[in-house]
Amino acid sequence: MKEYIITNGCHYISITDTGKIIKTRDLMSATRYALEVDAHRVINSNAEKCKGYHTLLLCNNNSCKKRKIYSSDVKRILYIHANGICAICGKPLQLQEVSLDHYIPLSRGGADDIENLEVTHTSCNRIKSDLLPEELTSELMDILMYQIEKKGCHKLRWNIAKFMLKEFC
Ligand SMILES: [Zn+2]
Known part of the structure; x- marks a missing residue:
């Protein structure tokens, strides 16, 4: 339709x-x-x-697939709406590299509707995959902490932990 x-x-x-x-x-x-x-x-x-x-x-x-095919005009409108900023990493992105992400993934019950769409880099969208927004944060945090630990940067890890405690507690 x-x-x-x-x-x-x-x-x-x-x-x-x-x-x-x-x-x-x-x-x-x-x-x-x-x-x-x-x-x-x-x-x-x-x-x-x-x-x-x-x-x-x-x-x-698309008659074969369940998800809607959004026109390039919609991409442009959402891009302008987002001030050209990727919704995942917060960095600027070019209109031609816009990938539309479902804020709540379709596989997790999200609607295939423009209200549930955000503009992102293709690479950022790939990282987010089928994760819910809050799951993405915790997933990235785990990766960051593990990578820091693997590199043996204990001091940096504690600085980040202290910073997080100050910010969020
Ligand atoms: Zn991005």
Whole structure:
């Protein structure tokens, strides 16, 4: 199944419960349409309000796979939303290297929806894999502590432990 939204590139059309048309900057609250013709109908019957607006394919379900195929426009929108920062390592990333990660993995019951997507480096996404966000933190901590211990940097290890205690306790 496909999903379309109506946008002018920086605002999105959202239909309220009472049928009122509002413009929002929040992609998540944009009204979604399964058929492009329905989105066009909204634009055509609200020509004045929807001037300069067009339909945009949000995602396209692959018939063979369960997960949605998100359009490159969605990648770009989420990238801008994230200020070009990887959600896992916090470093800047280029639009062309964006990998979409499911914050709560699909295999762990996460929704295949844009609300559950974040932009990441491919390498960071690979590290996170099917871990829940809190599991990733503890996994990385274990790796870090073991690697430090293996290298025999006991002093550094204790400094980090002290720092962590100060920060989180
Ligand atoms: Zn990263």
